Amino acid sequence: MEDLKLEPGGTSIQAEDIAYSKISRRLIPFLFACYIFNFLDRVNVGFAKLQMQQQLGFSETVYGLAAGIFFIGYCFCEVPSNLLLVRFGARRWIARIMISWGAISTLTMFVNSANTFYIFRLLLGIMEAGFFPGIILYLTYWYPPKKRAQITALFMAAIPASGIIGGPLSGWLLENAKGVLGLAGWQWLFLVEGLPTVILGIATLWYLDDGIAASKWLTVDEKKILQHNLDMEKKDKTLVSLKEGLFDWKVWVLCIVYFCYAACVSGYMFWMPQMIKSSGIKNAFHIGLLFMIPNALSMIGMICAGRSSDRKLERRWHILSLSTIAVLGLALSGVFGGHTWVAVFAASLGLMGVLSSQVIYWSLPTALLAGTASAGGIALINSVGCLSGFFAPYMLGYVKDATQSLALGLYVLAALVILASVLVMIFGPRRPASIS
16 A cells, blocks of 8 residues: 655655545535625625616616615624634524525615615614624634635626626626516516525525534544644744734734725626616616626636635736736726727726735735634624725716716726735745645
């Protein structure tokens, strides 16, 4: 029998690889599916706009405000939600989040005025708060820093996957479900895309484990190997209190960086269907098909970027290169927005660049923070970043009403991506260590 190669500590590399493969097969597909509906339920209002705006008489500014107000409730509840996840356990708290946001997303089908639109979007943000940073924290319970960029990429690839699935589905529902049982197409959209989240939330209660020690599908030896790797990580971190973590200047730099990237993602996701429509495509299903293309290319780019960054143990230059691609895409989107295929190509560059930058970015705060400060710090970064989800849709809506074009708003987003990449280059880790 072939001898196993041993690391200095005596741990079998082959046994370690088998253990991480088991974790990935168990967790990533399920979390991936959950995040697809998370993002779909957040941004499907972009497709609903194609019908509900005219039927309910909403202006561009009303739509932009409603799309963005989600992030106000989300922001204020983010840190408390992540701390409650630590207290009650990931399994129960993630299930609670999913069941409640799925219910609110479904009930959005009963919107009948601007005020009810605002209320449902605000409630959706409150109920969903804590899901994404909770999962980012949850992944640190299983994977060491050297594996997190590629694992985060596999999880976050659900963002473009939600566009690949949700674009054609939303377009088809708008075109073919209108009038069925007396409901508009946009009402069917919220119903069909909201209920599966409730079902997944219930499934979470029995499928997820709170961590390595609670898992029944890992052997005793595998648990020892995995826990050893996480314990080694803790030796390289300074344990600080929640208060110290929240007021660390490096955390606030990371907040600014994430704000810039999240603004770009929100702007694209909420307004891309309208951008495609403005280029001359009127059929909602065809808009959904074209919406697939930037998302499919982004999904590939994210996975490749995460693997490359982990393999080379480098973050800063990867982020700079991908941010440059994003800026190019945003600039082209502003200049050539009226040409369908050029607009789709530009959106593909922009979305792929910024989403891939985000994937690698999340390796930075998880390597910096530990303990309760990790839960609070990650939630703080995500909540401040998600304020851009209010800023970007509203800003683009205001610009569209004022100038009849999205170009100026897209240039603002490009400037934010440039700022983010500069901050990462100045303050990001320079040494190619396993925690960077």
